[in-house]
Amino acid sequence: MENCMDVMHLIGVYTKTIMKSWFQYKVDAVLRSLAVFLRESTGIIVVYFTLLKFDTLNGWNVYEMLFLFSLLFVTYGILILFFTGLRDFGHTVRSGGFDRFILRPRGLLFQIIFVNADWFAAIGHGGLGITLFLVSAAKVGIVWSFDKVVYYLLAIFGGVLIQGAVFLFLATLNIYLLETGSLKELFYWNARKFAGYPVSIFHRAIQIGMIYIVPFAFVNYFPAQFLLRKEDMAAYPELFLYLTPVLGIVLYLLAYLFWRYSLKFYKSSGN
Amino acid sequence: MTFIEVNNASKKFRINQRASGIPGMIANLFAPKYEYRQAVKDISFSIEEGEMTGFIGPNGAGKSTTIKMLSGILCPDSGEIKVGGFSPYKDRKKYVGNIGVVFGQKSQLQWDLPVLDSFELLKAIYRIPEKMYRDNLERFTEMLDMSGFLQQPVRQLSLGQRMRADIVAALLHSPKIVFFDEPTIGVDVAGKETIRQFIRELNEKDNITMIFTTHDMQDIEKVCDRLIIIDEGTKVYDGELMGIRERFGTTRQLDVEFVQECSVEPIEKVEILELDQRKKRFIFENRDVKIDELMNELLAKYSIRDINISEPEIERLIRRIYQGEVS
Numbered sequence: 083m084e085n086c087m088d089v090m091h092l093i094g095v096y097t098k099t100i101m102k103s104w105f106q107y108k109v110d111a112v113l114r115s116l117a118v119f120l121r122e123s124t125g126i127i128v129v130y131f132t133l134l135k136f137d138t139l140n141g142w143n144v145y146e147m148l149f150l151f152s153l154l155f156v157t158y159g160i161l162i163l164f165f166t167g168l169r170d171f172g173h174t175v176r177s178g179g180f181d182r183f184i185l186r187p188r189g190l191l192f193q194i195i196f197v198n199a200d201w202f203a204a205i206g207h208g209g210l211g212i213t214l215f216l217v218s219a220a221k222v223g224i225v226w227s228f229d230k231v232v233y234y235l236l237a238i239f240g241g242v243l244i245q246g247a248v249f250l251f252l253a254t255l256n257i258y259l260l261e262t263g264s265l266k267e268l269f270y271w272n273a274r275k276f277a278g279y280p281v282s283i284f285h286r287a288i289q290i291g292m293i294y295i296v297p298f299a300f301v302n303y304f305p306a307q308f309l310l311r312k313e314d315m316a317a318y319p320e321l322f323l324y325l326t327p328v329l330g331i332v333l334y335l336l337a338y339l340f341w342r343y344s345l346k347f348y349k350s351s352g353n
Numbered sequence: 354m355t356f357i358e359v360n361n362a363s364k365k366f367r368i369n370q371r372a373s374g375i376p377g378m379i380a381n382l383f384a385p386k387y388e389y390r391q392a393v394k395d396i397s398f399s400i401e402e403g404e405m406t407g408f409i410g411p412n413g414a415g416k417s418t419t420i421k422m423l424s425g426i427l428c429p430d431s432g433e434i435k436v437g438g439f440s441p442y443k444d445r446k447k448y449v450g451n452i453g454v455v456f457g458q459k460s461q462l463q464w465d466l467p468v469l470d471s472f473e474l475l476k477a478i479y480r481i482p483e484k485m486y487r488d489n490l491e492r493f494t495e496m497l498d499m500s501g502f503l504q505q506p507v508r509q510l511s512l513g514q515r516m517r518a519d520i521v522a523a524l525l526h527s528p529k530i531v532f533f534d535e536p537t538i539g540v541d542v543a544g545k546e547t548i549r550q551f552i553r554e555l556n557e558k559d560n561i562t563m564i565f566t567t568h569d570m571q572d573i574e575k576v577c578d579r580l581i582i583i584d585e586g587t588k589v590y591d592g593e594l595m596g597i598r599e600r601f602g603t604t605r606q607l608d609v610e611f612v613q614e615c616s617v618e619p620i621e622k623v624e625i626l627e628l629d630q631r632k633k634r635f636i637f638e639n640r641d642v643k644i645d646e647l648m649n650e651l652l653a654k655y656s657i658r659d660i661n662i663s664e665p666e667i668e669r670l671i672r673r674i675y676q677g678e679v680s
Binding site for chain 2: 088091092095096099102103106177178181182184185186187188189346348349350
């Protein structure tokens with residue numbers, strides 16, 4: 083109990099420090115959330131107007147597409163709050179910041195996560211996710227029973243962990259490679275671009291990538307399918323609808339074990 | 354009591370040999386070539402509690418690697434390291450609460466925030482009790498004359514001020530061992546003196562064990578009792594600072610001022626340097642040349658105004674040790 087209080091206290095002090103640092107440049111801090119929101123919205127607006135011309139995409143109408151997008155942004159909003167430090171871990175290693183974490187009597191992942199929590203980007207991405215959810219949820223015909231609310235929350239949890247596992251895995255590679263920017267581009271950001279659309283529209287090879295390699299399909303497509311039940315689900319096993327939370331936990335644990343194993347190979351960055 | 358014990362520690366790094374140009378990059382992708390560099394080779398030493406040890410060596414000698422192994426950042430490939438009963442790498446979380454590390458080249462302070470905010474953050478990270486925090490802060494602030502800039506953002510501080518703040522940051526949790534990695538780098542003369550006095554005083558009063566790396570020999574002469582010199586990953590000297598003169602200080606120099614301008618004939622096994630028109634410096638090894646014979650010879654041949662015998666400076670000796678001239 084005392085331990086828990088101590089950890090909460092430290093998280094509080096970290097958060098206060100982050101806020102204070104950001105508000106040294108007040109205008110920038112506020113604009114940052116807005117800039118993230120607008121930048122990400124642009125992509126959505128393009129899709130929105132394109133779809134208005136086509137009516138549906140493989141059976142998905144505009145609002146169902148927006149709902150699919152909302153899952154991507156809500157999970158990313160939470161992800162970016164907790165995993166910015168892992169996303170930018172390469173920089174932390176090169177600048178010697180990780181040496182400093184090792185010298186402090188706290189968990190390494192704990193420090194990486196809470197020292198770098200990016201509240202403003204989280205508000206930008208999460209805000210967009212919530213906006214999309216509010217716009218689409220009422221128009222896609224989901225009846226929000228208790229079961230479905232619980233499922234939705236579990237799917238968000240699993241979706242965050244799946245992406246968190248990808249971040250943690252790529253961060254761990256930094257211990258061996260120092261620079262992994264292009265791998266991140268390939269395996270995370272490109273995969274995420276595909277994830278904006280129903281996975282069923284893609285070539286078989288891309289589908290395999292999205293389901294078995296970087297399983298983004300479980301972040302938004304299958305959870306959306308559980309709630310919307312579109313016809314294109316027929317191509318996939320029913321089981322996939324329920325896998326998201328389990329997959330999140332399993333992948334994250336695997337990435338965590340890889341992280342623990344790799345730490346002893348850490349070389350520091352030299353002076 | 355032996356506090357720090359290092360037995361045959363070694364550390365090797367693998368360096369990727371990249372060929373230049375685009376073909377080289379592609380070749381590197383498929384068949385990377387590696388080169389191994391032995392940063393630290395079979396180093397052993399032990400340090401007693403409360404000792405103040407200078408750790409020196411040329412760039413790339415393995416100083417930083419050794420400090421990083423002692424502080425738990427790096428894990429030695431082979432050999433054993435024990436500090437205060439802990440194995441730094443294995444017992445990291447328990448161990449690092451007992452140590453403080455100052456990296457002169459890398460600040461641990463929050464760049465955009467007042468110094469005091471960084472201290473408050475450290476208080477939470479290290480779980481420093483309120484009273485200990487207040488006492489330490491007050492004492493160190495006073496000793497290092499910092500009250501004037503505690504409320505200023507770190508980015509506005511001078512290098513000397515920032516360094517003092519960084520030193521305090523490493524000491525707030527009352528560590529038993531402190532590693533200083535070049536704590537005076539880039540600081541002006543007065544600032545260096547303040548830092549040296551502070552470190553000295555803290556070592557004497559609080560019996561904190563300290564390890565100090567630097568390239569500034571003044572730091573070593575003024576602060577350390579003991580010296581460990583490493584070069585190319587191995588230990589080349591370990592002993593008292595003054596002992597270095599006895600062991601390596603076999604050269605003498607004789608500065609002679611002549612009454613008038615004159616040329617001096619070469620003398621066997623003596624190096625002669627021209628200081629100015631009438632002053633010359635004679636450098637020789639103790640065992641080769643007897644100083645009284647040399648002086649007699651000079652006095653007999655030339656008319657001399659002044660003679661000055663001096664022992665070599667520590668700095669000069671150490672430079673010679675680095676260059677492998679003495680062993």
